[in-house]
Amino acid sequence: MSGPIVAGKPVGMEVSIAIAEAAKLADVDIVAAYPITPQTHIVEHLAEIVADGDLDAEFIPVESEHSAMSVCCGTSAAGARTFTATSSQGLALMHEILFIASALRLPIVMAVANRALSGPINIWNDHSDVMANRDAGWVQVFAENGQESLDLTIWAFRLAEDKRVSLPVMVNFDGFMLSHVVEPVTLPDAETVRKFLPPFEPLQRLDVDAPRSLGPVGIPDIYTEAKKAQLQVLLDSYGPILETWGAFEKAFGRRYRPVETYRADDAEILMLTMGGLGETAMSVVDERRAKGEKVGLVRIRLWRPFPFDEFRKAVAKCKALAVLDRAISFGGPMGPVASEVKAALYADAHRPLIVEFVVGLGGRDVTFADFHRMWDETAAAARAGKAPAPRMVGLRE
Amino acid sequence: METQEIRFHGRGGQGAVTSATILATAAIRQGRFAQAFPSFGPERRGAPVVAYARIAGAQIRNRTAIQQPHFVLVLDPSLLRLVQVEHGLRPGGTVVLNTAKDEATVRKEFGFRSRLALIDANRIAREEIGRPITNTVMLGGLLRAAELVDPKVVAETMQEVLGAIGPRNVKAFERAMAETTVHEARG
Amino acid sequence: MAAQSAQPKWTELAAGTAITVPGSARFNRTGDWRSVRPVWDHAKCIRCGVCVVYCPEGCIGWNAQGYPDADLEYCKGCGICVRECWTACIRQVEEEV
Numbered sequence: 182m183s184g185p186i187v188a189g190k191p192v193g194m195e196v197s198i199a200i201a202e203a204a205k206l207a208d209v210d211i212v213a214a215y216p217i218t219p220q221t222h223i224v225e226h227l228a229e230i231v232a233d234g235d236l237d238a239e240f241i242p243v244e245s246e247h248s249a250m251s252v253c254c255g256t257s258a259a260g261a262r263t264f265t266a267t268s269s270q271g272l273a274l275m276h277e278i279l280f281i282a283s284a285l286r287l288p289i290v291m292a293v294a295n296r297a298l299s300g301p302i303n304i305w306n307d308h309s310d311v312m313a314n315r316d317a318g319w320v321q322v323f324a325e326n327g328q329e330s331l332d333l334t335i336w337a338f339r340l341a342e343d344k345r346v347s348l349p350v351m352v353n354f355d356g357f358m359l360s361h362v363v364e365p366v367t368l369p370d371a372e373t374v375r376k377f378l379p380p381f382e383p384l385q386r387l388d389v390d391a392p393r394s395l396g397p398v399g400i401p402d403i404y405t406e407a408k409k410a411q412l413q414v415l416l417d418s419y420g421p422i423l424e425t426w427g428a429f430e431k432a433f434g435r436r437y438r439p440v441e442t443y444r445a446d447d448a449e450i451l452m453l454t455m456g457g458l459g460e461t462a463m464s465v466v467d468e469r470r471a472k473g474e475k476v477g478l479v480r481i482r483l484w485r486p487f488p489f490d491e492f493r494k495a496v497a498k499c500k501a502l503a504v505l506d507r508a509i510s511f512g513g514p515m516g517p518v519a520s521e522v523k524a525a526l527y528a529d530a531h532r533p534l535i536v537e538f539v540v541g542l543g544g545r546d547v548t549f550a551d552f553h554r555m556w557d558e559t560a561a562a563a564r565a566g567k568a569p570a571p572r573m574v575g576l577r578e
Numbered sequence: 579m580e581t582q583e584i585r586f587h588g589r590g591g592q593g594a595v596t597s598a599t600i601l602a603t604a605a606i607r608q609g610r611f612a613q614a615f616p617s618f619g620p621e622r623r624g625a626p627v628v629a630y631a632r633i634a635g636a637q638i639r640n641r642t643a644i645q646q647p648h649f650v651l652v653l654d655p656s657l658l659r660l661v662q663v664e665h666g667l668r669p670g671g672t673v674v675l676n677t678a679k680d681e682a683t684v685r686k687e688f689g690f691r692s693r694l695a696l697i698d699a700n701r702i703a704r705e706e707i708g709r710p711i712t713n714t715v716m717l718g719g720l721l722r723a724a725e726l727v728d729p730k731v732v733a734e735t736m737q738e739v740l741g742a743i744g745p746r747n748v749k750a751f752e753r754a755m756a757e758t759t760v761h762e763a764r765g
Numbered sequence: 766m767a768a769q770s771a772q773p774k775w776t777e778l779a780a781g782t783a784i785t786v787p788g789s790a791r792f793n794r795t796g797d798w799r800s801v802r803p804v805w806d807h808a809k810c811i812r813c814g815v816c817v818v819y820c821p822e823g824c825i826g827w828n829a830q831g832y833p834d835a836d837l838e839y840c841k842g843c844g845i846c847v848r849e850c851w852t853a854c855i856r857q858v859e860e861e862v
Contacts, residue, residue, distance in 0.1 A: 191606055285783075397782065
């Protein structure tokens with residue numbers, strides 16, 4: 182529920198509604214989605230604005246997320262600007278088709294209200310859903326607040342449809358922690374969005390007048406080359422990502438970078454977050470800076486393709502880096518973000534000490550006190566010159 | 579303005595989330611910063627539910643749960659027997675109660691020591707709205723207890739969010755502003 | 766990509782490994798697979814077209830006399846037409862090796 186929708190100045194708006202409005206501003210042709218908590222308000226609102234005639238699009242109510250993503254592949258291949266949204270088990274049910282969307286270079290945009298995977302059944306926020314789909318070949322970004330959720334959804338179409346890219350884009354925003362919050366969001370006006378996002382001209386489309394086949398068998402003699410081509414396109418999307426964020430800044434005045442920092446320049450101890458925890462972490466940085474501590478924050482905005490160089494630069498001068506993971510790689514090195522970060526630094530001569538934390542699983546609140554404890558422990562580890570084993574924060578034991 | 583945190587106690591379907599939304603939306607409209615959010619989880623009609631709002635003069639960089647609210651609103655008097663509504667209330671905080679009882683009775687029955695704002699919201703809602711839906715009435719009680727947001731902006735926002743049922747709710751809200759009684763904390 | 770070579774480099778693949786030449790399946794001459802071929806007895810054939818519809822290769826068409834006939838470039842000799850024919854007018858004849 183929101184107040185009236187006005188462009189150009191901050192209005193109180195639920196973040197889910199802001200994302201639906203972003204899809205409307207992007208003038209999507211197709212929405213194929215299945216409702217799932219906490220994504221539901223996005224599809225409810227889109228169904229409503231399509232039914233009211235405020236958006237000239239086809240809303241396709243499917244019987245499952247597997248079907249939703251399958252429909253999205255079909256409509257995108259036919260040349261329609263396609264949007265969907267899901268969460269948790271829904272994303273898991275799409276899993277199979279996610280790989281097809283990226284392999285076929287279909288520029289679908291999907292908002293994912295990040296939520297824990299079952300079991301036990303849990304509808305609350307963490308990142309286990311997206312981490313299980315990390316390697317699906319999609320461009321993946323994380324938003325930290327409502328404005329970013331809206332901005333990145335609009336931007337995602339521009340990037341996805343860039344002919345040098347032509348890949349699906351996943352906009353991650355934390356379920357409940359963002360999806361259900363009413364907060365100030367500024368909607369851009371439709372004309373500026375139209376200029377930023379020209380009509381969709383697909384790289385290729387299914388067309389009876391110029392027939393082609395999408396999705397044929399790739400025999401052993403072709404598959405390796407096909408995967409290399411797919412990998413290279415995702416890696417090469419990095420340039421267009423920077424470029425389109427530049428265009429976004431020019432059009433809307435807000436700047437996005439693959440890695441963003443907060444009071445990090447002279448920081449000795451850094452903390453790394455992804456998604457909605459970033460804002461709370463900033464407030465904790467302010468509290469510790471006020472006491473004279475040299476602490477700062479690194480936030481990964483672009484998760485795939487991983488911004489290795491920017492990340493290395495961001496942490497080059499710090500002594501210790503606390504990495505906050507919102508998911509577990511079971512039986513592996515613990516947190517998927519921490520293991521990524523360690524791999525990124527392996528070859529570097531000067532590496533910060535990395536202290537790993539798993540936080541906020543299945544909606545567990547991460548309090549200011551939790552943040553302070555993590556900073557204390559990281560500082561202690563830096564003094565000792567040795568990182569403790571990865572720790573689950575807030576665990577009763 | 580120091581950040582003010584408000585907790586709404588209601589039952590699913592009584593509009594606790596809507597009133598938190600109206601309050602936050604009005605604050606933003608007034609140029610302030612605000613958040614409104616439900617207690618995260620399944621939504622069930624009739625079950626005790628909680629909603630929250632934060633209002634601040636600067637950008638709110640805090641996405642933690644509200645544990646120590648400055649204000650607690652109780653939309654449904656029957657909740658007083660089920661829920662510890664004073665739990666976590668900040669020292670100096672205010673409980674805004676929907677009750678037909680007087681201060682002495684309320685304090686005696688429920689042991690409240692905090693600052694109280696009392697309003698017979700059921701009666702106002704029945705008379706003005708025609709149903710005992712008290713969420714907009716209780717906002718009147720809150721704003722009588724503290725000048726968090728300009729009541730005129732709240733009334734405008736209420737009108738826009740609620741549409742056809744707006745005018746009756748605005749009238750109920752305004753009556754609540756006038757009829758709420760505020761009682762300072764007792765040692 | 767006009768001519769898709771059998772062993773393209775990764776840079777030579779069409780976007781998304783699409784096949785951009787329409788009807789390219791016809792380059793695959795499945796008639797080579799055949800060990801038996803269908804022969805129609807025109808005395809029994811009622812020209813209903815069931816064999817045309819059922820042929821999984823789509824290689825049965827109509828000849829100049831108005832009878833169904835298989836394009837032996839593509840007929841794999843699968844025998845589905847024989848099985849489906851209403852009047853049992855198609856029989857399989859061994860290919861000479």
